[in-house]
Amino acid sequence: MIQIKGLTYFYPGQERPALQDIDLQIPSGQFCGVVGPNGAGKSTFCYALTGFVPHFFRGALQGEVKLGQISIADANLGKLAGEVGLVFQNPFNQISGARFTVREEIAFGLENLGLPRKIIERRVDETIDLIGLGELAERSPFALSGGQQQRVAIASVLAMQPKLLVLDEPTSQLDPQSTQDVFRILDKLAGRVGTTVVLVEQKLEWLAAFADRVIVLSHGHVSLDGQPQKILSDEKMEKFGIGQTQYSLAAAAAKKKKLVPKSRDFPITLKQAIEFFK
Amino acid sequence: MRGSTLFVPGQTVIHHLHPVTKLVITFLCLVLAGTLPSLPWLLTCFVVLLLPLAAIGRILRPFLLRSFAVIAPFVISLSVIQGFFTPGQTPLFHLGSFIFTFEGWLAGLTVAARILLALGGALLLMLSTRPDRLMLALTERGMPGSLAYVVLTAIQIFPRFQERAQVIQEAQQARGLEIHVNIFRRLGLLVPLMGPLVLSSIMDTEERAMALEARAFSRPGRKTSLLLLEDSVWQRIARWTIMVAALGLIVLSFWLKFAR
Amino acid sequence: MNDFRKEFTTFSVALIAVAIAINIGAGQIPRSVGLPLYLDSIGTVLVGVLVGPWAGALTGFLANTVWTVTGLFPQAIAWAGVAAIIGALAGAFGKAGWMKDWWRAGLAGLITGVVAAILSAPIAAYVFGGVTGNAGTDAIVAAWRAAGLDALFSNVAQGTMSDPLDKLVTYLIVWAVLMALPQRLKARFSGESVPAQKRSTPKKK
Numbered sequence: 001m002i003q004i005k006g007l008t009y010f011y012p013g014q015e016r017p018a019l020q021d022i023d024l025q026i027p028s029g030q031f032c033g034v035v036g037p038n039g040a041g042k043s044t045f046c047y048a049l050t051g052f053v054p055h056f057f058r059g060a061l062q063g064e065v066k067l068g069q070i071s072i073a074d075a076n077l078g079k080l081a082g083e084v085g086l087v088f089q090n091p092f093n094q095i096s097g098a099r100f101t102v103r104e105e106i107a108f109g110l111e112n113l114g115l116p117r118k119i120i121e122r123r124v125d126e127t128i129d130l131i132g133l134g135e136l137a138e139r140s141p142f143a144l145s146g147g148q149q150q151r152v153a154i155a156s157v158l159a160m161q162p163k164l165l166v167l168d169e170p171t172s173q174l175d176p177q178s179t180q181d182v183f184r185i186l187d188k189l190a191g192r193v194g195t196t197v198v199l200v201e202q203k204l205e206w207l208a209a210f211a212d213r214v215i216v217l218s219h220g221h222v223s224l225d226g227q228p229q230k231i232l233s234d235e236k237m238e239k240f241g242i243g244q245t246q247y248s249l250a251a252a253a254a255k256k257k258k259l260v261p262k263s264r265d266f267p268i269t270l271k272q273a274i275e276f277f278k
Numbered sequence: 279m280r281g282s283t284l285f286v287p288g289q290t291v292i293h294h295l296h297p298v299t300k301l302v303i304t305f306l307c308l309v310l311a312g313t314l315p316s317l318p319w320l321l322t323c324f325v326v327l328l329l330p331l332a333a334i335g336r337i338l339r340p341f342l343l344r345s346f347a348v349i350a351p352f353v354i355s356l357s358v359i360q361g362f363f364t365p366g367q368t369p370l371f372h373l374g375s376f377i378f379t380f381e382g383w384l385a386g387l388t389v390a391a392r393i394l395l396a397l398g399g400a401l402l403l404m405l406s407t408r409p410d411r412l413m414l415a416l417t418e419r420g421m422p423g424s425l426a427y428v429v430l431t432a433i434q435i436f437p438r439f440q441e442r443a444q445v446i447q448e449a450q451q452a453r454g455l456e457i458h459v460n461i462f463r464r465l466g467l468l469v470p471l472m473g474p475l476v477l478s479s480i481m482d483t484e485e486r487a488m489a490l491e492a493r494a495f496s497r498p499g500r501k502t503s504l505l506l507l508e509d510s511v512w513q514r515i516a517r518w519t520i521m522v523a524a525l526g527l528i529v530l531s532f533w534l535k536f537a538r
Numbered sequence: 539m540n541d542f543r544k545e546f547t548t549f550s551v552a553l554i555a556v557a558i559a560i561n562i563g564a565g566q567i568p569r570s571v572g573l574p575l576y577l578d579s580i581g582t583v584l585v586g587v588l589v590g591p592w593a594g595a596l597t598g599f600l601a602n603t604v605w606t607v608t609g610l611f612p613q614a615i616a617w618a619g620v621a622a623i624i625g626a627l628a629g630a631f632g633k634a635g636w637m638k639d640w641w642r643a644g645l646a647g648l649i650t651g652v653v654a655a656i657l658s659a660p661i662a663a664y665v666f667g668g669v670t671g672n673a674g675t676d677a678i679v680a681a682w683r684a685a686g687l688d689a690l691f692s693n694v695a696q697g698t699m700s701d702p703l704d705k706l707v708t709y710l711i712v713w714a715v716l717m718a719l720p721q722r723l724k725a726r727f728s729g730e731s732v733p734a735q736k737r738s739t740p741k742k743k
Contacts, residue, residue: 011722012722012725013721013722013725050492052488052491056487056488056491056549057722058725076498077491077496077548078491078495078496078497078498079497079498081491081492081493081494081495081497082494082497085492086488086492087492088485088488088489090482090485092438093482093485093486093489094485094486094489096427096431096489096490096493097427097431097432097434097435097486097555098410098427098430098431099410099430100408100409100410100430100434103504104410104504107504108493109492109493109494110502110504111501111502111503111504112493112494112495112497112501113494113497114497114499114500114501114502115502116502117502117503117504117506120502120504121504124504140434142434142435142437142438153489156493157492157493160493160494283607283608283609284607284608284609344609348612348613348671351671351672351673351676352666352669352671354673355669355670355671355673355679355680356668356669358676358680359667359668359669359676359679359680359683359689360667360668362680362683362684363668363689376684385667386667389666389667390667393613393666397612397613400606400612400615401612404607404609409607424546424551425596425600427551427555428551428554428555428558428596428600429600429603429604429607431552431555432555432556432558432559432562432600432601432604433604433607433608435555435556435559436558436559436562436563436604436608438559438563439559439560439562439563439564440562440563441563442563443563443564443565443567444566446567446570447566447567447570450567450570450571451570461573464571464572464573465573465707467571468567468568468571468573468577468707468711469710469711469714471567472564472567472577472580472711473711473714473715473718475560475563475564475567476560476564476580476584476711476712476715477715477718477719479556479559480553480556480584480715480719480723481720481723482556483549483552483553484549484723486552486556487547487548487549487551487552487553490548490551490552491548495548495551496547496548
């Protein structure tokens with residue numbers, strides 16, 4: 001259970017806060033999507049959940065972020081690493097560089113955690129199966145494509161079995177096929193018990209398919225917060241410069257042209273769209 | 279690996295030797311290179327000690343090729359400079375007022391042989407040992423993990439920096455270099471060429487460090503290892519014996535030098 | 539000694555690795571502009587100036603180790619100590635605030651170059667029999683020997699012909715990079731070494 005109270009954060013030397021007065025609770029096991037226009041503070045929010053704000057970036061943090069019993073502000077980044085995991089956009093920068101095969105790369109974090117060899121071997125094998133990296137396991141992480149590297153990065157963090165997994169636009173630098181591969185992994189995670197997932201994404205259709213809940217950030221505030229169905233079909237999204245899923249847009253046009261009864265709910269996924277347009 | 283190390287994969291006895299055993303052999307070669315008195319001794323050691331080990335390790339060919347590549351420029355430079363400028367009695371030929379002597383040449387070749395033996399020992403180590411295994415052996419003996427990280431990561435990421443530099447180079451060549459451009463202008467060109475590369479690398483480093491933190495890199499406490507290094511009693515005995523012999527050689531050579 | 543521990547954060551360790559890669563990678567660019575420079579210490583000086591003398595020294599030392607271990611320049615390890623001193627010097631100049639003006643940065647480069655030449659020469663002279671193994675530099679050394687200098691001074695002479703210029707340009711490039719460093723990154727490094735600047739703060743996501 002993640003508790004955020006009055007979270008306000010200033011990067012060093014900045015007068016405007018990147019995050020303002022955020023109050024949130026994220027129940028354990030929830031798959032939470034985060035959207036917002038550029039500059040809204042989405043990345044900063046990710047960093048606040050995982051301790052990089054304030055420990056890595058310094059700056060001024062007010063309010064409280066608690067992960068279960070752990071207060072992020074009081075914790076130590078090194079010790080937090082087993083509890084939280086962060087995946088970000090650039091695949092190449094997430095390959096540690098200190099290991100020569102994918103298998104060893106995935107084991108790297110577990111070695112740092114000081115786990116016994118047998119456990120490391122087991123977890124690495126399980127993670128390789130889960131993410132589908134079997135064919136790549138003995139190859140060098142540097143001989144992989146961006147999409148493959150990103151899957152290795154996710155695997156490397158997942159193997160540490162964090163209670164909270166945060167992904168900051170993990171597919172924005174990937175080609176469509178790799179994007180699909182990553183979302184397939186997230187699909188598996190969505191069903192998993194125990195891992196809370198926070199996903200920042202611009203590809204709203206995907207969020208709609210997995211998320212239990214969507215939070216809209218704008219100018220460092222939480223602007224909207226609720227079920228994906230409501231939020232993503234909400235016309236107010238335009239105001240935040242986000243836009244809606246392509247299905248909602250098509251549906252809006254259809255409603256305008258009176259092709260479809262007004263009462264029908266806006267679709268946000270392909271399945272719903274098919275129903276809508278029947 | 280992307281061929282950015284000397285390591286030649288294999289399953290031979292030499293490959294399976296513990297990295298520190300091979301380090302000790304490298305150290306022995308270094309000591310021999312420094313203490314053996316003359317060219318015949320040095321060459322004999324190289325042939326009798328290193329070549330058989332390389333052969334057992336099935337790396338004889340790369341070993342010879344690399345040794346040659348390393349030593350050839352030294353042989354040339356040393357022959358020329360010591361041949362002409364180290365005093366000797368037997369002139370072989372002259373160039374203007376400079377006399378090339380046999381003794382000078384011999385002195386030059388002797389230095390080259392010392393370099394050959396010393397670097398040969400290091401080459402044997404590098405060709406038969408994967409760098410991460412070498413680093414693991416050292417961290418098990420107390421070397422900080424960050425050093426191991428720096429060496430291994432630098433080895434793996436530098437090709438990408440070379441590629442980026444290559445792109446910059448080609449763009450520059452496409453723009454064409456005016457041959458009569460002032461040298462100051464050329465120096466000035468360096469900043470917009472190299473600046474962005476360096477700057478973006480610093481910014482990427484922030485993400486890189488974050489990824490490391492996410493992998494518990496700065497976690498206090500003991501770290502474990504997936505890799506298991508093979509060792510044996512015999513190797514341990516061999517290592518101590520060789521170290522004692524090497525140190526004995528050092529003492530002996532100092533004593534011989536100063537007891538005259 | 540507290541400074542020693544302070545210098546080795548996760549970020550600076552990652553920076554050292556990247557700096558070594560810069561040393562190796564960026565060296566080819568000057569030649570594409572037709573300049574006979576190596577610029578293979580840019581990373582070392584960068585770390586020294588940004589992080590501190592201990593980190594700079596370690597960068598230099600490990601950079602030479604990597605040159606050897608990769609087989610790119612096997613004899614490099616012999617000069618690892620000199621490389622460490624270059625890094626430490628960069629740290630000293632950084633802490634002394636010399637990187638705030640381009641001309642003091644350039645002067646720091648010249649001084650570093652001279653020191654490097656003087657310290658490298660004995661290694662060439664006494665370990666490698668008076669040569670470096672590089673055809674170009676050895677030709678120059680031979681010329682100085684022909685002019686009557688002994689092994690040591692020929693290497694010093696050759697060194698002072700190239701090192702000061704090389705380090706001068708290196709320091710100027712590092713200075714330019716520091717000038718362009720975004721405010722947020724500057725906040726990571728100590729106040730004295732990095733030149734202060736009024737910049738508009740960049741927007742964050």
